[in-house]
Amino acid sequence: MIQVTKTFLPPQADYQAQLQKAWDQGWVTNRGTLVKELEATLQDHLQSPPLLAMTNGTLPLQIAIKALGLTGEIITTPFSYVATTSSVVWEGCTPVFVDIHPEYLTLDETLIEAAITPKTTAILATHVFGNPCHVTVIEAIAAKHGLQVIYDAAHAFGVTYQGKSIFHYGDVSTCSFHATKLFHTGEGGGVFCKDSELYQKLFYHHNFGHEGQEAFQGLGINAKMSELQAALGLAVLPYMPQIVGHRKKAVTFYQEHLSQYTTLKLREGTQWNYAYYPIIFDSEALLLTAQERLNALDIYPRRYFYPSLHTLPYVSGPDMPVSQSVSERILCLPLSHDISEEIQAQIVNTLTA
Ligand SMILES: *Cc1c(COP(=O)(O)O)cnc(C)c1O
16 A cells, blocks of 8 residues: 655664663653654754754644644634644634645745734644745735734745755744654654754753753643654764765656646755655646546645645635645645655556546
8 A cells, every 4th residue: 555655754763772772771751861862863864953853743733732822713724734724722822823825835925915914823833744934025924014924834844945954943843753754753843043042941841841850831731852852863864975865866756747737836945854745736627537546556645734624614714726726636646765666657647647
């Protein structure tokens, strides 16, 4: 069975070697040496701002909203994974959707200002499929209206924009290290934050508000990454060039053989990570036919992202025609660190028959 992605698993010996450090110290969580080593290694590998490892990629979003003290309305994208929207609602804020750009698929920055009200406190945008939002315009709008900016960069591990790690942009940037993401720790995630005061707030929030064993700095939750998760991350990380290299080759194959299909338009100035290969059909009916044909070959692409998040049962607001239309017609093709050219040829032949 070929899925939309496949989790990269390092040789068990590599994982064992990392785990040995936890065993030697009899220490499996509460920010031991492995979590600290993972944070330092990732920051160096990515040339990113300081990061705080967490146990998944959803809590960083919720904790960012909390740490920034956001209330009222948060402008966000309807074309993302459900966690982007659910985090806003979970934190007691109201998501105000702004439609996406039809080619870049990121929040359409030209529509943001019209959605700002006196209740707006922030913009939460997704670098969808690793494609950077128009960060320059978003930053200018945020500065003009006194808004905070959070980027959900769950798909953007390793992406650089205008020569800098994508995690430099926004007041806070979050990532997921889930097993289906490009880099993973099984379950896992992190926040990236340049501002040391805000970083400290994020830190307290992610560990019950603890300041030492007996003092508390406000409200917290438990979002700590365990040593076991960090060990897996440290075992995966050295393979990233290989993983991305194979994906780049696979993407090139799709590009060459599926040129009649619309795919993601990357923003100029982006060094991409080859995390996803979406194609957009002319109609949902054509998508469903292609999906059925591929499924018959035991190949399972995914409808990322469907449905458009403005249709979730716990949100409201105006129609989002672009997101609605794209979400009905977009399919992510299988892509992984070891997808074979034979399988890709089957996919391509099915889609071009
Ligand atoms: C995967 C994902 C998340 C959530 O990450 P988890 O690690 O699964 O909690 C959030 N936002 C986006 C855009 C994602 O794709």
